[in-house]
Amino acid sequence: SLPLLQAARKKNSSDLLEVTEAELEEQFVRGDGPGGQATNKTNNCVVLKHVPSGIVVKCHQTRSVEKNRKIAREILREKVDLFYKGEDSDVFKEKKASEKQKQEKKRRAKENLERKKLFKEMQQLDKE
Numbered sequence: 001s002l003p004l005l006q007a008a009r010k011k012n013s014s015d016l017l018e019v020t021e022a023e024l025e026e027q028f029v030r031g032d033g034p035g036g037q038a039t040n041k042t043n044n045c046v047v048l049k050h051v052p053s054g055i056v057v058k059c060h061q062t063r064s065v066e067k068n069r070k071i072a073r074e075i076l077r078e079k080v081d082l083f084y085k086g087e088d089s090d091v092f093k094e095k096k097a098s099e100k101q102k103q104e105k106k107r108r109a110k111e112n113l114e115r116k117k118l119f120k121e122m123q124q125l126d127k128e
Contacts, residue, residue: 016081016090019073025049026069031060046072053083 031045045060046068057079059072082089 016077017084019050019077019080023051024076025051028065033060035063044068048072048076050076050080053080055079055083 025048027047027049028043029045029047030040030043032040042063044063044065045058046065047056047058049056055076057072057076059068059075061071062068078091082091086092
């Protein structure tokens with residue numbers, strides 16, 4: 001089965017659990033990774049902690065602190081929803097559905113490959 005908290009950031013839903021600012025601890029830290037001085041010398045990485053559940057989200061997707069704050073809150077909201085609702089969460093259901101579609105697509109591709117292989121074998125037999 002899927003790890004629950006890894007399913008977050010897959011759904012934009014209005015019926016997620018609300019997270020109030022009073023429940024959050026926010027920090028700004030230096031980012032890491034590629035980007036050189038632009039990322040390594042500025043505190044534009046946002047770390048959000050949901051105190052009641054203990055869930056921590058780190059967001060450093062853009063150079064803008066405001067955008068990172070917004071993205072971090074969206075991700076945290078989805079993770080909190082998953083944490084409390086579990087498999088009843090819309091985020092989890094959508095992730096499960098996309099996994100099912102992916103498996104179906106893989107199965108169809110495998111079938112097509114087998115058909116092509118058989119077709120080539122038949123052509124070889126006809127030539128001989």
